[in-house]
Amino acid sequence: MMLKLFTDTSFLTEQYRSKLFPLLFELVFKENESLMQCYKIVDDIKSAHIVVLPIDYSTFYSTSRKAFTELNTIARAHHKTIWTFTAGDYGFTTHIPNMYTFRSGGFDSKLNNKTFILPAFINDxxxxxxxxxxxxxxxxxxxxxxxxxxxxxGILKYLKEYMNFLKFKFERTFKNKLADKQSFYxxxxxxxxxxxxxxxxxxxxxxxxxxxxxxxxxxxxxxxxxxxxxxxxxxxxxxxxxxxxxxxxxxxxxxxxxxxxxxxxxxxxxxxxxxxxxxxxxxxxxxxxxxxxxxxxxxxxxxxxxxxxxxxxxxxxxxxxxxxxxxxxxxxxxxxxxxxxxxxx
The missing domain is CATH 3.40.50.2000 (Glycogen Phosphorylase B;)
Known part of the structure; x- marks a missing residue:
C-alpha cells in the first residue's frame, strides 16, 4: 500500500525546485520509481495519510504566510500528521502539534523524538x-x-568567524530569521x-x-x-x-x-x-x-x-x-x- 501525501501543489514548480521537501523533489522532478511505489501525492486531504509542507519551513513561512497558515489549519482540522523540512546550517525547531521535522543537524539534547536527521544526499x-x-x-x-x-x-580567522556569527545573530534577532539559537563555534x-x-x-x-x-x-x-x-x-x-x-x-x-x-x-x-x-x-x-x-x-x-x-x-x-x-x-x-x-x- 502507498502512503498518501497531501501538499500545496502550487509550490511544486521550477521556481521552488531547490527548496522542495527532498521526498517531494524525488516524486515530482525525478519521478523515482521505487519511491513512487510507496508514496503518492493526492489532491484530497481526506484520503491523505500525511500532510507535507512543500518547501523549506522558513521559506514557506516568509514567502506566503497565507498558504502556510491554510495548510497547517486544514491539517489540524482533519487530524493529520504533518511533515516539514527545515533547511540550512542551523535549522529551525517547530512546536506545532503532530508535526515531524526533517533537518540536517541540530543538538540531540534539544531535539524531540519527532525530529529526523537527514543525511547529506550526495552522488556516489x-x-x-x-x-x-x-x-x-x-x-x-x-x-x-x-x-x-x-x-x-589564528586570531584573524577566529575574528572573521565571530563576525559571521554576529551577522547571523543580528538577522535572527532583528530580521526574524527562522533559525535555532546556538552558541558561537x-x-x-x-x-x-x-x-x-x-x-x-x-x-x-x-x-x-x-x-x-x-x-x-x-x-x-x-x-x-x-x-x-x-x-x-x-x-x-x-x-x-x-x-x-x-x-x-x-x-x-x-x-x-x-x-x-x-x-x-x-x-x-x-x-x-x-x-x-x-x-x-x-x-x-x-x-x-x-x-x-x-x-x-x-x-x-x-x-x-x-x-x-x-x-x-x-x-x-x-x-x-x-x-x-x-x-x-x-x-x-x-x-x-x-x-x-x-x-x-
Missing part, C-alpha cells in the same frame, strides 16, 4: 570522482587518517587545533590538506571538480577521515566518508545521527565525545588496535553497504516509509 563518489571500484583497505600497524578541507588557526579554528594534535603523533600516518577557505575559495565548475577529486581520493587512500561539524552541528564529510567505504572519526558535539533507532553508529565509526580529556590521536590508536584484521575490513564494507542501502535519498525515504506504514491502517 565512485560514479563521479573515483575511477577505481570499492575495496576495503588492509589493516596496517600504523593507522592512516586523512583530511582535506577548511581548517585554519569557530569550526575551522577547532579543526586546525585537532588536526595539529593528531599530526604530532608519530604512531599515525596522516595525510592532511588544509584549505584557508571552503573548497579552497575556487568557484568555477572545473576547479571544483578538481578539488572534489583530490578530496575523495584522500578519503579513499586513508582508512580514517577526521570529521568535525561546520557552522551547523553536522558534518557532510561524515556521509562522504561512509559513501567511499571508509571509517569516520567523529567529534561528538551533541550530534544526532540519522535513523539512530535502527543504526548502531558505534559499529560504523569512531565517535569521540567533545569533552574527552584523552587526545584524539590516542582514541584513534586504541580504536584501531581493538580491531582484528577482519573486523577492520568488515567495517569498511559495512559502511559502504549502509550508504548504498540506507543513507542515499531513495534508501532513506524507503526507511521512513517503513516507519510510517502504521499510518496506512
Amino acid at each position: 563518489p565512485y560514479n563521479s570522482f573515483l575511477k577505481q571500484g570499492f575495496s576495503p583497505l588492509k589493516k596496517q600497524t600504523k593507522p592512516s587518517i586523512g583530511f582535506v578541507g577548511h581548517a585554519k588557526s 569557530p569550526s575551522s579554528v577547532k579543526r586546525a587545533k585537532y588536526l595539529r594534535e593528531i599530526a604530532q603523533n608519530k604512531n599515525l600516518n596522516t595525510q592532511f590538506v588544509l584549505r584557508n577557505k571552503y573548497r579552497a575559495g575556487l568557484n568555477s565548475k572545473l576547479t571544483q571538480t578538481e578539488t572534489s577529486k583530490v578530496f575523495y581520493e584522500n578519503i579513499y587512500e586513508n582508512a580514517y577521515t577526521f570529521c568535525l561539524r561546520g557552522v551547523g552541528n553536522f558534518s557532510v564529510r561524515f556521509y562522504e566518508t561512509l559513501a567511499v567505504g571508509r571509517i569516520p572519526v567523529v567529534i561528538n558535539t551533541d550530534c544526532r545521527f540519522p535513523l539512530d533507532h535502527k543504526v548502531d553508529w558505534f559499529k560504523h565509526c569512531l565517535i569521540i565525545d567533545k569533552n574527552s580529556k584523552k587526545p584524539v590521536s590516542q582514541h584513534i590508536l586504541e580504536f584501531h588496535n581493538s580491531l582484528t584484521d577482519n573486523q577492520f575490513e568488515a567495517m569498511q564494507v559495512s559502511n559502504r553497504n549502509m550508504w548504498l542501502n540506507t543513507l542515499n535519498k531513495e534508501a532513506f525515504f524507503l526507511e521512513i516509509y517503513e516507519l510510517f506504514k502504521s499510518e496506512l491502517k
